[in-house]
Amino acid sequence: MIVNITLPNNTSYDITIDRLTNIYFDTKVVVVTNPTISGFHLEYLKEKLSAKELSIVTIPDGEEYKNMQTIDMILNHCFENRLDRKSLLVAFGGGVIGDMTGFAASIYQRGIDFIQIPTTLLSQVDASVGGKTGINNKYGKNLVGAFHQPKAVLIDPYFLTTLPKREYGAGIAEIVKMAVTFNKEFFEWLEQNDLTNEENIKQAIRKSVETKALVVSQDEKETGIRAALNYGHTFGHVIENETNYKTYLHGEAVGIGMVMANALALKVGLISEQETLRVKNLLEKYEIPTSYKIKDVQDFYEHFFLDKKSLDNKIKFILPKGIGDCVITNEIKKDDVIETLKAFN
């Protein structure tokens, strides 16, 4: 199945959800991957993908390497293989690989094309679509980067067969995010169906990607509605930052972040307690963490201001409005936030 995404500037690309078919590129191609994915699936990829000149660059695995040094590794490989402006990068891995490959492509010789072949559930349902690329630094997550859309996204569910259970859960967290913020029916479907079943997960990927495509096509650069996709992320980013990106997978931090956002939404009267429990139960069904001990509430609060969505010293929160709808607001009182955080203290 194919989901098309058309951007405000009328460029468009296809997201294909299916087994990979044979593709040939009449250019130089560099595949960016990591040792884990490469060990499991590089041979499979090489059977499908061929090019005029194909080379592989393997970068270290993990969020802690999502930095400028690793970008330099990718760029140096490209320079040494004399990639030109018509060359192509292929992101072959999870969200970290996708974000970094996209960013490297956006700045190599002022921008070349790239495609996404996401191998984790999280990157298949969310990260690989939409053109957000970037790296972390000491100030926070994804604070340096670019909007650079891929030329295509190829989602092959076969890669999920080797995905560790925790990473599978992290992907489901982002699926839940899409449902809570935009689609009540989808949420109910998620409550009733087992996402470890292959046919179900394909449906869930399609539904998530369709939701994301619709949002991004309206607001590529996140000046409005796209911010809603950050539900759970405002809190989640602080959690990741406080734990040095080591304790939680991104999707897990988002899981906790959604629970926190729901607590705040409950406090300001946007959601019922019963609805917050339904979200929590759905997350826990897949063993996604839903609790976190905040060490210093004031410190946690200060961290919000490094978020890209914070403008004029106001924090932008994405809060569910019941299930299936949400509000984007920077009018939440500091006291309400602090009190909500204290409940996690």
Next chain:
Amino acid sequence: MIVNITLPNNTSYDITIDRLTNIYFDTKVVVVTNPTISGFHLEYLKEKLSAKELSIVTIPDGEEYKNMQTIDMILNHCFENRLDRKSLLVAFGGGVIGDMTGFAASIYQRGIDFIQIPTTLLSQVDASVGGKTGINNKYGKNLVGAFHQPKAVLIDPYFLTTLPKREYGAGIAEIVKMAVTFNKEFFEWLEQNDLTNEENIKQAIRKSVETKALVVSQDEKETGIRAALNYGHTFGHVIENETNYKTYLHGEAVGIGMVMANALALKVGLISEQETLRVKNLLEKYEIPTSYKIKDVQDFYEHFFLDKKSLDNKIKFILPKGIGDCVITNEIKKDDVIETLKAFN
């Protein structure tokens, strides 16, 4: 006087050639400058420019600092001052400052606005207009960067009063480039008028900026005609690289590069010997270097392939076709290039 530039995607900005007037920005503003410009002109700028919050970041002066470390300096300053997505960077200096400020703006939180206030003749006539940003690395010049258009370009000829003579000449080299490639009348006017005269230089700046705006508005991303603006640069970049960016100013390397390009154009019958002499004489009138001793011809030739314009192992040359016109070609025979280079051996 104001020159407008409208890009293919219908965004547009003004290039103002005049004394600065008072401007207030209702956002956080960071001015990026270097110790030299700051010493001469920061007080003057501060009289004109004010903002909700204004801070200055001073980066080391010189092409050898046009690298990722300096970009990090700028970004860190922005993070520490909590710039948000509505904040603004101001490039206050020459081409190096402009290229780096623009690149930092393009990747800070996936892109914020910037304006150019160029202080050297070279950046006033060329570098500040058109949205090319970037840094150098060990593989060559401007190989990492982005297309990121400024919101405005403010060209105040007052800054030229403190410009060293060599830098003035380097700027004139880029003016000559515009004339040779696109405008025969302008070239004749340059032969007849003294560019050290203030009124004349203002006219030359206007004419150069108009030419550049016209080219960029047709071809922002350099897929076609914009490449012509690289006349002299294919050779010039190799010269700068071979001399570690230390011996020649960029405009000086371009001056030598134009003489080399002309020699190649003469060899393949695109220009007459007399025309090449007219260009050389015009450059030498302003003491712009026109000769260079190539140590190793084969090595020099190999360096061409790292140029962003080289595709499929073919070097793209921009060669004058008489004076006032040019051709962009990747069909020059290697032998002709080698023989031309040997004349500089």
